[in-house]
Amino acid sequence: NAGVTQTPKFRILKIGQSMTLQCAQDMNHNYMYWYRQDPGMGLKLIYYSVGAGITDKGEVPNGYNVSRSTTEDFPLRLELAAPSQTSVYFCASSYDAYEQYFGPGTRLTVT
């Protein structure tokens, strides 16, 4: 099993550009999550999904969108990138919502 995979690993965006962060898991988990990690701030939940076709906002959803058309994939869309979105983004999946398996992360810089 590959577990949770994320692409790209690194990306530099200009202010106002858009992009999609890809996340896929091969563990047949229903629960999937997107977090951002800023230094000294722990992880903040952006969006989550409890199954295909179902998504919900987390703590910091503004400026982001998600979709969940399949169990395996949970892409995160950034519209009109801003410097405040410079962060490391982690995708995670879980079979029970609590024991979560994390991807390696995407380091995003917006300049």
Place this chain on the structure above:
Amino acid sequence: AQSVTQLGSHVSVSEGALVLLRCNYSSSVPPYLFWYVQYPNQGLQLLLKYTTGATLVKGINGFEAEFKKSETSFHLTKPSAHMSDAAEYFCTFRGGYNKLIFGAGTRLAVHP
């Protein structure tokens, strides 16, 4: 309000010394508590968890944690630190339906 507080953003120990990372929580429901570890430039991985039952839980790599309801604590310990334990550790708990709430993290440094 539900929250988790990690005491000390940085902890430094000598190799072979006791590791103690402190975590306190505030929850209106019986807590599920977790410790996750993040090695440099990697994602997080589960170290150990407490849901119900035995209050002393053992995890990977020789770590353990004790749930103390009276103290609302879930401190992480390891009797003897190893250089490979250098990482960031996150205390985490169930923060409502289907979600986890993460502490701010404690960065552990291990010196020879």
